[in-house]
Amino acid sequence: MSLSLFDIVGPVMIGPSSSHTAGAVRIGHLAGLIAGGKPQRVTLYFHPVLMQTYAGHRTHAALLGGLLGRREDDAGLVKALEEAHERGLSFAVEQINPPDVHQNTMRLKIRTDSSETMINGISVGGGNILITAIDDVEVELDGNTYAVIIRSDSPVATAGSEILSQYKIVRTFLGKTSDLYLTCWTVLQKVPQKALEKLQNLTSVRSVRLVDPLYPFRGVGDRDVLFTSFAQLKELSAPTSLPKASLLYESRRSGKDPAEILTAFGRILAIMRQSVNTGLTGKAQLLGGFCPGNDGLRMMKAHEAGTTISGGILAAAIARALSVMEVNGSMGLVVAAPTAGSAGVLPGVIFSIGERLGKSDDELVQALLVAAAVGVCIANKASLSGAVGGCQGEVGVAAAITASAAAFLGGGDPEQCIQAAALTLKNLLGLICDPPAGPVEVPCIKRNAIGVAAALMAADMALAGIKSYIPPDEVVDALVNVQKLLPQQLKGSTIGGLGCTATGEKMRLEWQLKLKQMS
Numbered sequence: 001m002s003l004s005l006f007d008i009v010g011p012v013m014i015g016p017s018s019s020h021t022a023g024a025v026r027i028g029h030l031a032g033l034i035a036g037g038k039p040q041r042v043t044l045y046f047h048p049v050l051m052q053t054y055a056g057h058r059t060h061a062a063l064l065g066g067l068l069g070r071r072e073d074d075a076g077l078v079k080a081l082e083e084a085h086e087r088g089l090s091f092a093v094e095q096i097n098p099p100d101v102h103q104n105t106m107r108l109k110i111r112t113d114s115s116e117t118m119i120n121g122i123s124v125g126g127g128n129i130l131i132t133a134i135d136d137v138e139v140e141l142d143g144n145t146y147a148v149i150i151r152s153d154s155p156v157a158t159a160g161s162e163i164l165s166q167y168k169i170v171r172t173f174l175g176k177t178s179d180l181y182l183t184c185w186t187v188l189q190k191v192p193q194k195a196l197e198k199l200q201n202l203t204s205v206r207s208v209r210l211v212d213p214l215y216p217f218r219g220v221g222d223r224d225v226l227f228t229s230f231a232q233l234k235e236l237s238a239p240t241s242l243p244k245a246s247l248l249y250e251s252r253r254s255g256k257d258p259a260e261i262l263t264a265f266g267r268i269l270a271i272m273r274q275s276v277n278t279g280l281t282g283k284a285q286l287l288g289g290f291c292p293g294n295d296g297l298r299m300m301k302a303h304e305a306g307t308t309i310s311g312g313i314l315a316a317a318i319a320r321a322l323s324v325m326e327v328n329g330s331m332g333l334v335v336a337a338p339t340a341g342s343a344g345v346l347p348g349v350i351f352s353i354g355e356r357l358g359k360s361d362d363e364l365v366q367a368l369l370v371a372a373a374v375g376v377c378i379a380n381k382a383s384l385s386g387a388v389g390g391c392q393g394e395v396g397v398a399a400a401i402t403a404s405a406a407a408f409l410g411g412g413d414p415e416q417c418i419q420a421a422a423l424t425l426k427n428l429l430g431l432i433c434d435p436p437a438g439p440v441e442v443p444c445i446k447r448n449a450i451g452v453a454a455a456l457m458a459a460d461m462a463l464a465g466i467k468s469y470i471p472p473d474e475v476v477d478a479l480v481n482v483q484k485l486l487p488q489q490l491k492g493s494t495i496g497g498l499g500c501t502a503t504g505e506k507m508r509l510e511w512q513l514k515l516k517q518m519s
Contacts, residue, residue, distance in 0.1 A: 002219050002225040002253050003376045004218075004254065005249070005372035005373065006264070007126055007338070007375075008371070009265070009335065009336075009371060009372045010127070011126075012072075012268065012271055013025075013072040013335075013336055014075065014331055015327065015329060015334055016056075016057055016329050017340050018339040018341070019124075019127070019385045020053065020054065021057055022127035023123030023125075024063045024123060025066040025071060025074075025077065027063060027129050028063040029067070029071065030214070031117075031119040032067040033212070034147075034149060035110040037113060038113060039089050041089070041110075042064070042092075042108055042111070043091070043092045043108070044063055044108060046094075047096055047103050047105045049103050049387060049488065050103065050105070050387070052494045053435065053492060053494060054438075055511075055515050058287070059106070060091065064080050064083075064084045065083070067089070067108070075333070078331050103385075105122050106123065107121070108121070119133070124385065125384035126336060126339050127339075128142070129214075135177040137175035143214030144214075145186040145187060145213060146188070146190055146191060146211065146212060147185065149182065149208070150182070150184075151206045152181045152204045152206055153180065155181050156203075156205060157172060157183050159202050160183055163198050164191065169185055169186070173185075180206060188220065217261070217264070220255040225252065225253050227249060228380045229377055230374075230421075230422075230472040233245060233373055233377055236248070236249075237414040242369070242404075245373060246369035246370065246372060246373035249373065249376070265365045268335050269368060271334070276323055278332060279296045279297075279322070279323025279324055279327045280297055280300055280320070281297070282296070282298075284326035286330050287439045287441070288329075288437060288441045288507075290437065293326050293329075296321075296325075297319075300323075313353065316352040318453070320347060320351055321448040324343050328343050329440050338375050338398060339393075339394045342397070342448060343398075343448075344448035344451075345402045345455060346405065349455055350402070351364075353410070357409060367406075370408045374401045374404040378401075379397070381476050381479075382479045383483055385492075387433065388492075389479075389486065389491065390490060391432055391444075393479070395431060395448060395450065396429070398448070399428055399454040400455075400458075403420035403421050403454070403459045403462070404418065404421040407419075407420040407458075407459040412459070416465075420458045420459045420462035421458075422472035423457075424455055424457075425479060428451075429478060429479060434498045434499050435492075436501070437507040
């Protein structure tokens with residue numbers, strides 16, 4: 001399925017990590033629907049790299065919360081471990097062996113009172129996920145379609161396809177588990193109860209499960225998207241504008257009315273403002289406790305006192321970005337943009353520009369549409385996961401989409417907005433992901449400030465008529481190249497970069513002690 005604008009500016013989520021928290025909730029949620037029944041025990045399996053960070057990102061809690069029916073924006077996720085205990089769900093965590101799997105692989109062995117199911121999921125970045133296997137059967141469930149899953153004593157693919165054909169079958173997956181056949185159809189239209197009963201009545205069918213889509217703005221599946229590159233986006237925007245081209249794109253891919261899309265972006269803007277204001281109270285209680293939780297407030301006070309060297313809009317934007325990240329790091333409600341680890345850059349900049357230039361909320365929503373469209377062009381090629389491609393795919397991409405939004409608010413045309421993104425991204429290539437202990441605090445919070453500075457610098461250059469000598473689409477090619485060449489020790493590992501320092505080692509020991517006290 002094609003990328004949604006809400007894959008870039010979104011999801012709305014409880015922090016601290018879009019890949020390892022929001023994505024984990026979504027994997028857990030689908031896993032619960034697939035397994036069915038009341039879960040009694042679950043074993044969680046993580047990639048060796050994720051084993052280093054899952055506790056700080058609350059990945060285990062997110063998977064359990066999703067399994068118990070919660071979603072990524074549910075404040076109840078903060079107490080997911082306690083809820084699992086109260087509901088009689090025990091769990092264990094083990095490492096995946098062999099480790100030659102995707103770095104964000106999460107497996108769940110779910111035991112109910114009547115069955116046991118193994119589900120393999122991958123969090124691919126920015127909260128997007130993919131279920132790749134149910135028991136021994138390979139599937140591809142990304143949450144954009146309905147899924148019908150049948151377990152049977154004998155093959156039923158042909159008869160089942162005849163019943164489901166009118167609901168627009170996308171793909172069919174079939175295979176044999178240890179003792180049963182498993183058939184999975186992905187379909188675009190909701191399958192009514194009457195059709196499910198027909199499937200249940202097929203000879204040898206043991207169980208039928210219907211899994212609903214995860215997303216309200218899901219692809220309709222039978223339409224070509226309007227752009228996948230900067231060149232196409234620029235061409236589409238020429239007779240209209242970047243915001244209108246962005247709306248057209250999402251309306252076409254999802255089949256939703258533009259007014260509904262604008263309403264959703266209005267909600268996103270409101271939640272961004274809420275996270276800024278919450279952070280500026282200076283009362284964030286960060287999971288790791290390595291940072292005080294009031295750096296955003298300190299920066300804003302310095303800005304208001306006129307004591308910052310950078311002065312003006314830069315200091316205000318940094319203060320707001322830090323504040324959002326402190327909310328994220330304390331499991332508060334934020335908007336991933338494009339990830340939770342980079343959630344501060346976009347709101348920090350657009351609210352500061354809006355304040356200085358007197359922009360309305362409608363104009364700020366248009367800026368979000370610009371940022372989302374630019375992000376789609378990047379994410380069609382590059383990873384948005386720090387564990388897969390480094391922080392250049394998180395803060396780097398966040399700064400790029402923010403620069404385009406800033407240029408738009410500054411009166412830039414489509415060419416200038418796209419150039420602003422390219423000028424930003426090319427200056428953040430190689431940015432590594434290196435949290436020494438695991439929690440999304442060091443260096444993630446302050447790294448958002450660098451993204452703010454890069455975005456504003458690039459927007460000013462683009463508005464002055466300065467262009468990237470390397471074309472914008474080729475800058476994205478360079479990002480992909482660097483993501484592939486970057487060693488794994490610098491992609492979400494706790495042992496590379498800042499993690500190799502003496503203080504990094506001390507932080508890891510402190511965090512391990514804290515985890516023992518919490519358990």
